[in-house]
Amino acid sequence: MYSSRCVRSGMLRASNSVNVPQPQSIMSKRRRDAAAAAASGPTPKRLKLIEVIDVDAVPEVIDLDAVIDVDADDGDAITLADSPPIQLPSGPPPGSYEARVRDKVFQRLEAQKSKIGEVAEVGIIESLYMENFMCHDRLALDLGPKLNLICGANGSGKSAALSALQIGLASKTTSAGRGGSLKTYIKEGKTYAVVRVTIKNQGEDAYRADVYGSRIIVERRFTAEGASSFKIFGTSDTGERHSKAVSTHRSELKAICDHMNIQVDNPLNILTQDNARQFLAASRPDAMYDFFIEGTQLGQLSRDYIKSQDGIHQFKRTCDAHRDNVVADAKASLEEALLKLDVARKAKNLHDEKEELQRELAWAYVHDERQKVEEATKPLKKCRKRIEQMEKELQKAQAACDDASKQLTALRAQIPSFNPADEESATLRHKITDMKRDLDTLDADIKACNADKDASDRRIADLQARIAKENEKLEGATQKVMEDFQTRLSQKQEDIKRSEEGVDRAKRAVDTLEAKREQAIAAGKTATEEKARAQDEIQRLQQAIRNAEQQQKDALAVFGPNTANILEDIKKTQWHGSRAPIGPLGMHVELVDPTYGSAIRNLLGRVLFGYAVADLRDMQRLRQILARHRSSQVTIAITDVDVFDYSAGEPDEGVPTILRALKVKDDWILRVLINAHRIEAFGLAENLHAGHELLNRVGKLQRVLTRDERRILRFPGGGWETNAMRRLLRNDPRQMLLKSAPEVQDDLQCVDAANVAESERQADENARTSQTQLEAINRSLSAARNTLQQRGRDLSAHRNQLLRIKEEAKAAAPVNISGLEDAVTKEEADGDSLVAQFTTLVQRRKEVEDTLLPLVQQLPELRNRQQLVEETVHDARRKLNEAVEFHAEKEKNVQYWTAKQRTEKKTLEELEPHVDALSKQLKDWTANASLIVDEKEFPRPRPIKELETRIEVLKKAVAAQEREQGATFDEINRQVIAAREKLGKENDKSRILYEICRALESSLRLRESLWFRFRRGIAIRCKWLFQVHLHTRAFEGKAIFNHEDATLELRVHPANSEDHSPIAKGKRRDDPKTLSGGEKSFSTICWLLALWDALACPLRCLDEFDVFMDAVNRRVSMRMMMDAAKASDQRQHILISPLGLENLAYSQDTKVFKMDDPTRQQAI
Template sequence: MAREPMRRPRVSPDSDEEDTEERPSAEVKRVKLEKVKRERHAEGSASSSSSSTSEDEDEEEPIPDLDENDESGGEEDDFEEPEYGDEDLVAAYEAAKAHQKGYAGSVADAGVLKSISLVDFMCHRHLTVEFGPKMNFLVGHNGSGKSAVLTAIAVALGGKAMTTGRGQGLKDLIRKGADKAIITVVMANAGTEAFKPDVYDPYIVIERSIAANGSSSYKFRATKDGKTIANKRSELDDISKHFNINIDSPLTVLTQDQSRSFLQNADQGKLYKFFLNGTQLSTLLDTYNVASQNIEQLKNHIKRQQEAIPHLREKVESDKRKLEASRKILDQKAKMTHLLNQLCWAYVADKEKKRDETKHIIEEFDLKVEEAEVKMLRCEKKLPLLTEKLQQGGREAEQFNANQAPLKRAVADAKHMYDEARKEIRSMELETNDLREEIETDKRGLTNLERKIEAKMRLNEPALQAERTQLTDRRARVDALLNKLRTEKPIRQKEYEEKANQRHAASRELEDIQYQLREQESVTRQIQEKIGNLERQSVHRVSAFGAGIEPLMKEIARTRWRHSQPLGPLGLYVKLEDMRYRDAIQSILGGTLCCFAVRDPQDRATLMDMLKRHARNGYRPGSGSNALPPVFMHSGDLFDFSRGDLSTYGETILSKLRFENEEVLRLLITMSNIERVFLAPTLVEANRQMDRLLTDDIVPGCQFYAADGMTTSGNKRAKQSGPYPQWRGNTLFAKDLKADVERAKETLREANMKRDEIQATERQAKEKIVALNNELNGLTARISAINKGFEPAERDLENIRRRLAEMASSDLETTESLRDELVRKIEHAEENLRKYVADMEAKKAALADRIKEIEARQKEVDEFGEKAAVKVGEIQKIAQDIEKERANRAHYEKSKQSYEEKREQQQAVLNEHEKNLEDWTTQARNFCPTRVETRHKPEVIERERGVLDKSIKDAERALGFDSTQLTIEYKARKKQLHDVESNLKSLVIMHRVLTKAMNTRKQWWSETRSHTALRARTAFVVFENLRDLDGRLEFDHDKERLSLVVHSTTRTQSQDGTTQKSHYKTPKNLSGGERSFSTVSLLLALWSTVPCPIRALDEWDVFLDAANRKVAASMLMNGAKESDGKQFILITPQDMAGIDVSGPDKKVIRMADPTRNQ
């Protein structure tokens, strides 16, 4: 902008008339701002020194003068306002604009309005307006409710109804016919400048409700339909303060009425106040004024303190003179002081002696506690061994009972069979007697028949008598042989059957022995494996959880897993605190502790493949099973299990374990409920604790595992108990591996001895089977020989009978036939008799064997009873030893507790002694900082002090005053004087620092006000010049006035030539168009200095013609474009024809036409 430099006269602020006087132009001189020189003061701190009656008075550092070097040059009146010519300012402004040509300001992330919603507010039933982040033109015909939107913004952000010019109160803003109005404003709240970003994100929703009675309420939410976060006006004040929103300032919201009459009604004082309030300089000035008042109050306080010092110093000098007059008494008091020093430290020495004696007593109790712990540890080491022996003895006793039961049943069965056999033998004897009588009768009849036959033979054929006699004798011999064979055969067959049965029984017994031998060899191998595993555990603890597991663990460590490395074996992260419950916990958790856990299904598949591959190379889990251990899935949730933990009511599995991994802890809680399963030393104790828990309704049901191998569970209605399964896997928990190896080796020696006994029994059984086989072979040969002897004897007997029949005559045939028939009957009867006799003999033999068997079984039963009695005795002895060890442990534990209680008592005494010693030492140090050693007891020093004290009092009575009290008062007054002077020095220094700081702040404030005024003045000149108006802002900071003048030039033609006249117009003399344009120029000039992010202007183009309106709109849009984080809301009843409103930073909001019948 090129124009002739000219000097402008200052127009009187009280003149409303146009000034037509011609004024020549002149050069504007720039006055340089002189720099304010500041002096630096060296501040020193007052040093304190202790006063003594024998020393001269300490020389005090002089107190600095309060008014010395008082800086008053920082007041704003001392600041000289720089003067610049309009041309220089405009040139600098245009140069800056040229430098940042094309600059576009950033869009605000917080503090600007996103939208506003009106319900029953003024003329709107329901309206929602969405705003852009930069320039917004709200366009609509008169009566469409544009100004209502601006009024709603002001009211929602805390403005008063009267300032909007739309009513006397809030109730006047409610739409006619409605009972309340609601305004909802959505404000952006993101980025680094956000207000409470953790609460309001990404918006702040401000809702103000207005009731018909004029009351109103606020609601603040993070989203439109979200939960109400606050409902107090103070929240709005915090938001406004955070974003520098002063809603009542015309620079923030200029309503329709204010825009029309803003410059016309504002005088110079109001304009200046408008400038200070809009730029918030007035707020800073008020703060500085309050601080200056406080500094002045501090100055008055310092003066009062300075006035009191001479009187206090005079009292100190007076006391000093009196003390110098009592020098001898002071010497005695010095000796008294030394005695008191000795006395206080003598008391300390006495307290130290008592403390040391108590410490010695505590050390003795510590030794006793340690000794009791050692004895308890010995008992705890013996208890597992004795418990294991007791369990083994119990199992052996159960085996004895199990083996004795079939023997007793066998004895009972044998006796029953014996009784039945005796009954059968008696019956057979009766039948045998009957057969014998019948045979005897038949034989007598046969004898009579043979006599008759012989008599007849002698009569008829004497010559054949010799041959017949020979045949008869021969027949008798053959009959005898056949009778012998028939009698022997069943006997030998019976013997064969018995021997075969014996061989079969011996074979079964051998099979049982061989099964026991295999089982014992398996037990031996398991013990050997256990010893090897325990020895490997001493090198790698992970060996407890499987054979060949080391290569598997190395591969797991090398592998890259999708989520994380598997956990496992789980027992690797678990430690057992109480070894009494090792068997129980291994039985419950053993299998689970050998397993693994992963977080991802793919990792689970990878680990399963890895386990299968290593299983083929010899890996076996430590559970004793050949099956692969399960791989569990877990989420890693470290949930809170405290509500389900029952450890407060008794010992649980969880209370006896220590975990190195919290995830493993949660896994065992989830899978095995370790926080709810109780433990007890014995089954009796478990039942007692269970009764207590159920009776007190602590739990509805529970389960206990006892260290003696038993478990019990149930509720109030039913209970059950029994032995829990023995753990067959590796030893997972070991407190002393060396002792466990020695115990396992001892068990191995016993197992080897038992295996040798079984092997010896096996050899005897085999020898018995060989002997029975030999006997069976002999019996088989004899039975075969008997069978072979029957056929020739029977054939010979048949020939003899045929020959005798041939020799008989016809008369004898009938008799011979009768004889043969009788012979056959006798033979048949004898055969039956032989069978009965053989059966009876066999029965008798079996009966004899049964008796032997009964005796043998009874003997075995008796032997088992004796062994069982011995075993019971051993078990009782072990149980007694266990009870003895438990009693000893309880005794030592009780003794330990007693010693600990006594130690705690002595510790309390020691603490009391130490506290007393500390108090006495502190008092002694306060009284005498340097320790004074003495060999005298406090009582001796007390007596000496009494004598010296009497002497001092006698001397003081003679002198007339108490030197001790005087010394105390002298020291107190001297200390008071020193403290007052030191405090006064600090206050003077503080006053200087505060005065200097306040002067600096006011200097800065004056400079800032000057720079802000220059910026606004320059911008106003530039904006006015855009319409060929020569406007300016004149600031008079001394009188707090701001004048706005517009210079215009008119040319008139006359006979004398062209005459040029200058016109200087104040706001009241401006035309409507000039006033509207100047209003826009002034607002734009001041807006650039205001931090508020919102600018709202109603009817900004009132009285502007099309050309001026276009220029004003361009000015506003450029200002909005170049501003950082500012939002403009401009309201006009005219359309935007002829004005370029394109671009992302401009938004035109068109209001609907008004409803005329509303």
């Protein structure tokens, strides 16, 4: 293959050669004018791009045949399968360069007669799709990899395929041959057009195969309004198009075309109708030469070299300017610095004497500093000795304190943490409650049973009245019998009535006694509860007294008995947060205004008993410590140690708030309380009325706490909410928060234990009285119940007798009376059942009461047991308080010695930095002085003042010299060194720049010389291939190149024509203008095939090449192009013809597309 790609690669390889002999300069004025003309507009017809030189005079530093490989198999092969053997025409002398090129061309043609070219893996157009493009609504062409023939009548849209291919690959619209605007390619009546081109992308040379896959799909859409867009898609492993475009930029499409060497704007690669017509009709030598230069890309390469030459000239001017300006300035600076250095040497002797005195002065300072260190070390040693003595005293005090702490821990362990009497009392109370619930259920059942019995009696009386009416109707003998039965029934009913009255009286007596019993039980319960409340109040008073006494002795007692151990464990534990957990928070808070103390204690009590941690990871560890000391119910706040500014949320001065009523000793705790309750904006008021007025008056407040323990909340949208807080009990530990020692003492004095004890005694006496009355009522109730049961048995016997009399009367009575009597009998039986049920319920109630009474009587005993436990606990706590006092005394001793030791250590800390600073300064001065000179040279230096006076005199003398010079000797010496270095660097830089310039010029000369050799080789190759193609039609001809004048002439004549004998050659009758239209078209196709052999683009497109050919020339031309396409390697051909292709023989590598005939509207 012989192509522009090969030319470029040859250039790059040649540029790496060194020691290349320089050819004569070819950068003439004519070339610079040509470059300017190329930049300003299209290339003129007869532009001489590069000056012609004698190529044979250029030394062959590289093998041109290796670069322009006439034996390569990757180009367009020319096969002459159906042509006669090649006869070498007369040509250049044997052994010349042209002869060698000719021989190798003919040898390759002979070797490739039966060769079938390989299919390209990259750059082949696989399919072409058009929508609303030119005359097509929708058209899809699946092209073959080798030869594609498109035929059809005029107007069928054949040429649209090439136009769509050029438009789809971003060619210039003028190159497509249909106008200068995309709008002209949109089908008439449509608003947009779409062109889609599928390019093969396989093998080792695939473009970004990991992104695009085996195919690249380029889609271009443009509208009648002038909008145009590109979408470049990749494909999956199955060949399906990706749903999302990889790129929408024209630059990416240009990169794809450059990588695959697709030159859509090259007139020799894609010849549209206009370009083909112009090519076929181009008989002017300068036009033919332009086609040759531009089609082989030699023109573009020449313009690139001209631009490179201009850049090299500009670079050389830059090198000259650097040499004349920068290097000259550096040399002048060095000469000036050398003059100053000579003058500065005269002042150096004074400077040396000053340096010697300064070295002696350094050791004078060291000796003076040593004396200061010795004086400062004496009090430091005394202080350390006192600290050692205090450490011994502190150890003794700490040992005593540890013993007291162990004793305190043992006493705390003796205090029971659980009272079994409390659990037993709770269980007993649950049992009593359940039994009272059973009594209520039985009472409800008894009442329902009485109601059912009354209803049954009313139904019996009604039935008996109806029986009496029926008896009045009876006459005769039955009447007398019935009267006897009626008399017996009346007597028995009287007996039943008397029995029922006895039952009623007994029942009323039972009811009366039960009511009295309930009253007695209620009175006893009330008395018992009053007694229990009195006992509870006594216990609370006692607990409050103990709490107050404990707080007076131990400030931590209010927070629980194990608070000291908790704090000790917190000190010993390693924590993640920036601060260790702090708490209880109430330890660090004092109440400034006691007016609202009760309300504030109620609101903040739980928070003040809690702790705060700075890291979430510390919470679990603190919970373990609290659980170990039985304080797991304490709240823990998690908050960063952020001392933020809260002043923006505070109201004006003078407005009472919780924050202003407190004194918080720790800033972190203050922020915890602000985050928890917004205390900076929580107002304080005397009562509800004052609270509402405060909220209305102060806009920043949203909450108010009243003295009577009520909270008022104002909603942002309007409205109020008032909540009464649950008051704290007297023994609630929160009652002891935020109280000073005088306040605790006042609480102790306010305790009225005598009144509470009297209340307990009166309640106990009332309980015993109620118990005595209850026992008497229970005895009377038991007797009344026995009487009721006897009356019930008598009533049942009378009713049984009455039932037998009724049965006898029923047998003798008429049927209707008998039915009524059956109903009476049934109701009476139901009544008896209710009486039996009533008796059972009464008996069950008595059993429950009998079980309940002993349980109620056990409560006082349990209270007594609980009181004994509390007394034991109180005694243990008293001992614990004594141990706390002893421990506090020992702690005070520890604190005393600790404070004394701390004071002494503080003094030590104040002395040590001073001594350390002096020692460090002495060490530094000694080290610095040793660096200057050895101490042996100045064992006894002169006084500092004397040395400083002499040095000052010398300094003034040196300064006077430096003022004259403008710099010191060292500075001038450094200036000289810097000037020399700068001059050396600039000389080196200038030398390197000139070397680069010479290397660029050498490389460009070599590239230009190779350009001439490439042009010569391509021209020779095309000339001989042109003759070979003409030979297939028995024509002879030649291509005459004149590179000096930029002309190319084709001479063609039939081989058997007498007019073209050697004698007649001088008559110019071989001019192509003298040929027929078919012969001229055939010769032009031969020249086109010769040029195609020199192109690297994988695409060959030709439109309507045979329009001027006769049948014979057309058949031969088609066969030549089909054979060339078949034998070519990695090339695709698209040929368009308006004529039929029926008489041509196709191979399997050929695809033929027949366009439908156009539809023409008939004239009316």
